[in-house]
Amino acid sequence: MKHYLYIEMDNCVGCRSCLAACTQCGGHDERNRNYVLDVNPFVDRQTIPLMCLHCIDPACARSCPAQAIQVTKEGAVLSALTEKCVGCQNCTIACPYGIPKFDRAQNLMYKCDLCYDRTKEGIPPMCASVCPTNTLQWLTEEEWKTKEQRHAIGQWSASRSPESPLEGETNVKISLPGILQGIQKLY
């Protein structure tokens, strides 16, 4: 069954559990691959997690001269293949969200692979499985459809078409924070 990682941005309390859990994923070598960012650091404590959004047409893979970034049939954009990555770092420059990390010593790019060892079996990725506030959710297609319909009712919709906060269609779905925009969300 197709699953989606879904980010309910309002819920994030900045505990960094997702970062810590990321380090424990198989093959991540104890290094995290996602980010938790302060939205307005000198004013309030609101944070939002940012991870690879697994674009349908990934700029990182398009810019890779060695075809090292593979997209799985589930839509996960994998970390660079170790034997192919030549260390040019085109992907880090191409990614519109600034996600890929680069290890100079290993001459290797590494990025969120949606915990492919887990998600290809339908198990939620590490970040979603530990998130205490349900900011990161692992939804089935139906659950996502229901969320999307609810979004269409109010103006806090995650994907306002002409004004999309993303740079293209992605496999990770998001829901924008309403409070920060002065809108009350009903959940």
Add this chain to the structure above:
Amino acid sequence: MIVAVMMAGISQGSDKAAAIARGSVYGMTGCAACVVTALAVLRATGSWWFSLLLGLAVWFASGFALQAARSIAGCPLQDVRRASRERSRFRVTLITAGPPGVVVYYLQKRWKRGAVNMNRAFASRWARNVFAAVCALAALMYIGSRFFTHLDLALYGYMVGTVVFIGGFFYRFMAWAERPPTRILLRKGIRLIFRRSTPAVAADHLVVHRFIWNRGWYRWLQHILLGWGCILSAFVTFPLVFGWMYFTMADNGTYTVVGFGIDLLRVPADGWIAFLFYNALNITAFMVIGGVCMALYRRIRHKQALAEQSFAYDFLPLYLLLFISVTGLLLTFSNIFLHGFGHPVMSLVHQWAVILTLLYLPFGKLAHIPMRPLSVLARNYRDHYGQAEPKACKVCGTEFVSAEQSRDVVDVLKQNRLEFKTEEGAHLAELCLPCRRKYRMSRFTGIPTHQIRAKEANQDAKG
């Protein structure tokens, strides 16, 4: 020819098809000339290699001559005057300088017109490159084997296999080099190949694999065994196949190693250097078997490998290398313990395994062997342009990459119909990575996070 013309006609129109048809006619006429010449010269001189060489030369020359003749005959009417003037110049050259002068005259003329373009002589760039590579190989074989006098015909299957491999290799790698990012990196990287740091980087990346050491000693050892086992085997096998290296015994008990027709060194036949020569492929076979076993063990233990691996991509090359090593060792086993029993069959099995692996090489995981030198080019490209003109982030001013690479990535993305503009009008590839992430926050919330001078905090939470 008919199939080629039809295919070209369908995919690229009648002009291209006509060009291919003409080229085929020239080629086949040249082929007939080649056969006639070779037969005549063979009958006259009795030297098969000379007749073959002359035949090939006639093939090539007559093909070009026909093309040249047609282009003169078919010149448009308005050029008749100029053509007649040219014709008188041609006659003068013929009388004064003879046939060699005519050849030079034609080359000069065509060069000026820009018509001496090897791309036009072949149906495709692929055909041209394969032809050039095979010709270069044949020339090297001719020189290296002392004019074809020291070819080991027991290895001719490998020779044919290599020629077919060259076809597949160029097919795969020319397609790869056509991708926009690859094309840019190859072109600019090759231009920078003579940087002072190139030998050090190449040794670091391609010889000692320090970047793999940094990924863990197990992977490094596995790769050194596998990689150098294969490379050393190739260094032993290919010179033997092409006649570039062979052994002679002038004095009883002493081997002379001949490389490219030059006596390189004399070694006692029962000495330790000779022992290494006899057993080179046995040693590399054990290296490869060790590496394959380590790799297979890692593949059944490592979580990420377990998740991402597939039989065709990850296991097949390992099994092929294992099969080659084992069948190779069985040849030695048959020699030492079985008095050569089963040797003829096993040597054919081994040969087929090697040839199939060679043919498969450009299309699977093993393609990273010829691809890997790109990492040296990439390092040069980053270092050179990084020093020449660093790129300052459009938001915070931090230098994070070279201006050249930032521009190149923007170009490549544009070719893929991807253009990421910020509200301020900059391309996202002009922002440093932290600013790009903070810019996304601003898109999510409307608060200009990227304009706030605060570092990303607490990003290194450990599990």
